[in-house]
Amino acid sequence: MFQRNPNKAYAVPDLIRVWGPAAAWATVLYIISTLSGFGGVTSFPFADKLAHLVLYAVLGATLAWGWARSPRVLSHALVLVAGALYGVTDEWHQMHVPGRTPEMADWVADVAGLLIGYWMMLRVVRRASGNLEVEEAM
DSSP: OOOOOTTOOOOHHHHHHHHHHHHHHHHHHHHHHHSTTTTSOOSSTTHHHHHHHHHHHHHHHHHHHHHHHOSSOOOHHHHHHHHHHHHHHHHHHHTTSTTOOOOHHHHHHHHHHHHHHHHHHHHHHHHHHOOHHHHHHO
């Protein structure tokens, strides 16, 4: 299975393979945020927060995938801060979309989902590869 090599420089196709899923999912989140009134209808209390949590759990998982396969040694904190900042920009973006409103509670749900997805994917990667470096970093 894949082993991290902090000294190896990777070509663009490798970077796309490593970080492409996170970039693609961030694009999906942006498109969803652009839809007017998309978040206004809920079937039960806090349904929108659950949606934020689940959508950002996927982002967290894709970021963990990138971290585990990254050619450079990045800290977990750096990757998670990048994901949390993306959540901030997503909420800011919603200020400019008719029918959408930014909320601090949405961002909190984003970060919670990010952390859950990140942690779950690291567990999967560790078990699949037997990579002790990933295990020790958790």
